[in-house]
Amino acid sequence: MLPAPLLRIRAVAVKELRQMSRDRMTLAMIVGIPLLQMMIFGYGINYDVRHVRAGVVDLARTQASRSLVAEIASSQVVEFVARPAGVEELRRLIQNGELHAGLYIPPDFERRRIDATRSVAQVIVDGTRPGVDTAVRAIQEAPLPGRSGIPSRATPAIELLNEFNPERRTAVQVVPGLIGVILSMTMVIFTAIALVRERERGNLELLITTPVRSAELMIGKLLPYVGVGLVQTTLVLLLGVLLFDVPINGSLIDLYIGACLFIAATLGLGLVISTVATTQFQAMQLGFFTLLPSILLSGFAFPFEGMPRTVQYLAQVLPLTHFIEILRGVILRGASLGALWQPVLKLSIFLVLALALAASRFRKRLD
Amino acid sequence: MNEIAIEAHGLTRRFGQVAAVDGAELSIPRGRIYGFLGPNGSGKSTTIRMLCGLIRPSSGSIRVLGLDIPRQSEELRRQIGYMTQRFSLWEDLSARENLEFLASVYTLGPKRAAQRIAAVMEQYRLIEFQSRPAGTLSGGQKQRLGLAAATLHEPALLMLDEPTSAVDPQSRRDFWESLFALTAQGTTILVSTHYMDEAERCHGLAILDLGRVVANGSPQQLMADLPLKVVEIETEDPSAARAALHGLDSLRSVAQLGLRLHALFAPEEPDAVGRVQALLAARRLKGTVRVAAPSLEDVFVGATMGRH
Numbered sequence: 083m084l085p086a087p088l089l090r091i092r093a094v095a096v097k098e099l100r101q102m103s104r105d106r107m108t109l110a111m112i113v114g115i116p117l118l119q120m121m122i123f124g125y126g127i128n129y130d131v132r133h134v135r136a137g138v139v140d141l142a143r144t145q146a147s148r149s150l151v152a153e154i155a156s157s158q159v160v161e162f163v164a165r166p167a168g169v170e171e172l173r174r175l176i177q178n179g180e181l182h183a184g185l186y187i188p189p190d191f192e193r194r195r196i197d198a199t200r201s202v203a204q205v206i207v208d209g210t211r212p213g214v215d216t217a218v219r220a221i222q223e224a225p226l227p228g229r230s231g232i233p234s235r236a237t238p239a240i241e242l243l244n245e246f247n248p249e250r251r252t253a254v255q256v257v258p259g260l261i262g263v264i265l266s267m268t269m270v271i272f273t274a275i276a277l278v279r280e281r282e283r284g285n286l287e288l289l290i291t292t293p294v295r296s297a298e299l300m301i302g303k304l305l306p307y308v309g310v311g312l313v314q315t316t317l318v319l320l321l322g323v324l325l326f327d328v329p330i331n332g333s334l335i336d337l338y339i340g341a342c343l344f345i346a347a348t349l350g351l352g353l354v355i356s357t358v359a360t361t362q363f364q365a366m367q368l369g370f371f372t373l374l375p376s377i378l379l380s381g382f383a384f385p386f387e388g389m390p391r392t393v394q395y396l397a398q399v400l401p402l403t404h405f406i407e408i409l410r411g412v413i414l415r416g417a418s419l420g421a422l423w424q425p426v427l428k429l430s431i432f433l434v435l436a437l438a439l440a441a442s443r444f445r446k447r448l449d
Numbered sequence: 450m451n452e453i454a455i456e457a458h459g460l461t462r463r464f465g466q467v468a469a470v471d472g473a474e475l476s477i478p479r480g481r482i483y484g485f486l487g488p489n490g491s492g493k494s495t496t497i498r499m500l501c502g503l504i505r506p507s508s509g510s511i512r513v514l515g516l517d518i519p520r521q522s523e524e525l526r527r528q529i530g531y532m533t534q535r536f537s538l539w540e541d542l543s544a545r546e547n548l549e550f551l552a553s554v555y556t557l558g559p560k561r562a563a564q565r566i567a568a569v570m571e572q573y574r575l576i577e578f579q580s581r582p583a584g585t586l587s588g589g590q591k592q593r594l595g596l597a598a599a600t601l602h603e604p605a606l607l608m609l610d611e612p613t614s615a616v617d618p619q620s621r622r623d624f625w626e627s628l629f630a631l632t633a634q635g636t637t638i639l640v641s642t643h644y645m646d647e648a649e650r651c652h653g654l655a656i657l658d659l660g661r662v663v664a665n666g667s668p669q670q671l672m673a674d675l676p677l678k679v680v681e682i683e684t685e686d687p688s689a690a691r692a693a694l695h696g697l698d699s700l701r702s703v704a705q706l707g708l709r710l711h712a713l714f715a716p717e718e719p720d721a722v723g724r725v726q727a728l729l730a731a732r733r734l735k736g737t738v739r740v741a742a743p744s745l746e747d748v749f750v751g752a753t754m755g756r757h
Contacts, residue, residue, distance in 0.1 A: 284537035291531035
């Protein structure tokens with residue numbers, strides 16, 4: 083026979099385990115959270131950046147210039163996926179986010195090769211992406227073909243041009259994405275909880291006996307949160323400019339249109355969660371469950387180029403991935419929404435699917 | 450006043466294998482208080498929810514205020530008020546804000562809203578705590594606010610699902626006074642309860658048990674028509690008397706009330722009093738035995754007997 087305190091402790095512990103085993107959501111989280119974390123941190127996050135999408139503009143077209151391109155490509159840091167006609171087009175593709183780096187070989191490449199005071203080629207890198215600029219930097223050390231006999235250089239053979247973030251400041255890379263992260267955190271959880279709370283407290287049973295329609299109820303509940311989201315966007319943007327000197331190169335209207343689209347998408351996700359969760363606690367759990375991969379896989383802090391293909395596809399499902407693309411494009415690279423049509427389209431598809439799913443699950447009935 | 454407010458035929462609702470409501474027939478007149486009496490799980494709430502169009506019946510037909518339910522549920526919503534045992538207004542809004550919100554949802558218009566809010570606050574004595582958060586009100590106050598909210602848009606039909614389960618006896622009395630005042634103005638009220646005294650106040654009554662309507666009529670008529678014989682035994686030792694009665698084949702049910710036993714006998718029993726007296730005498734138990742008038746509880750026990 084155990085002493086009384088131990089017996090009572092055991093009684094409480096057994097009761098706790100019983101309750102835990104009956105809460106399917108908590109049970110799923112016990113397994114789900116470590117599984118997700120392991121997958122993300124183990125496979126997803128990798129500082130070893132490879133295959134950065136790049137373009138090459140070779141105006142010299144000599145044997146040496148071609149072997150320089152081959153040399154750089156063989157390092158696998160960059161993958162030359164486009165051959166723009168000129169530097170202008172290369173820059174535009176980087177601005178649109180289609181390419182993240184570029185190699186420019188000028189027409190006078192051969193003359194430069196024998197001149198130790200001039201660089202022979204230029205590498206342009208999108209400085210708005212964390213991890214990518216650092217990785218591309220390694221290209222500078224690429225051995226120049228046929229360099230023997232040339233005196234060691236005073237200037238690096240390959241000049242590196244850090245576009246949109248010449249001072250390589252981390253704040254510039256982080257602050258725009260932070261708008262998306264903060265909106266994800268608040269919007270999803272706020273809306274999910276606001277809806278679930280109403281059901282939990284019995285308010286919904288009263289509401290559905292009134293003439294208010296499902297769509298009216300949804301829109302009325304979500305509208306204030308769109309306002310909250312826009313206030314948050316403005317706040318982060320203002321702090322970014324005032325405290326961290328983040329440049330706003332693009333149009334504010336484009337930025338806010340993009341923000342509205344993202345807010346709507348996250349509210350849609352919140353709605354879906356609210357139709358699945360039965361308690362506020364479950365809504366909170368599910369909210370965090372979607373938040374974690376969003377922050378880690380969206381390219382906010384870690385480069386996609388360091389993630390395996392499958393994880394990169396997974397990241398495409400997350401709305402934050404596309405919003406961060408829009409944010410960096412508009413704020414830092416001064417791109418227009420039209421130029422950023424790809425992430426805009428993907429975000430819109432997410433929004434439509436989320437709303438359709440939520441609407442199909444929410445019924446103005448109890449059964 | 451002979452018009453029918455609610456009519457249902459063969460109303461059935463199954464949840465998986467279980468029939469929560471099983472072939473209910475209902476015909477409820479306008480301008481009356483009609484009660485659903487039944488234990489928990491007898492299908493009262495499910496029936497009310499089906500009549501409101503909140504859940505769909507598995508089979509059967511429903512007409513409420515001339516509307517085909519659930520097809521015309523949206524039209525019905527303007528004409529009904531609904532209140533549950535659980536306080537379902539917003540606890541973080543004040544009493545007045547709750548009423549203002551509902552007035553807007555029912556699109557009463559600013560003038561009528563102001564007039565109706567003032568009227569229900571006066572009627573249900575809400576004025577003194579109109580600006581307090583609804584969550585801080587007492588059980589009785591919350592219930593008055595709930596009724597004010599349910600009647601704000603002057604519904605023709607009020608559906609009340611165990612509305613008095615969470616309040617004290619005085620609040621229950623007040624509440625029923627309010628209900629009679631509403632019927633005097635022509636409102637039809639459907640109320641579910643498991644209290645006998647409340648059921649007895651209704652104009653008409655349906656006794657529900659395991660999803661079936663096992664009896665219906667006015668409380669007086671139900672008591673008068675009870676086929677069982679009621680015998681009351683007053684004794685010093687009720688548990689011994691109870692043991693003595695055990696095994697009597699015409700005995701249907703015994704309940705103890707203090708020192709009295711209340712026994713129900715099958716209608717075929719020719720001399721219930723005589724047989725009880727003989728059994729008590731055989732065990733040398735003293736007591737008086739007499740025929741008693743049936744109560745609503747006897748009706749309830751009789752109607753639900755043998756089904757559990």
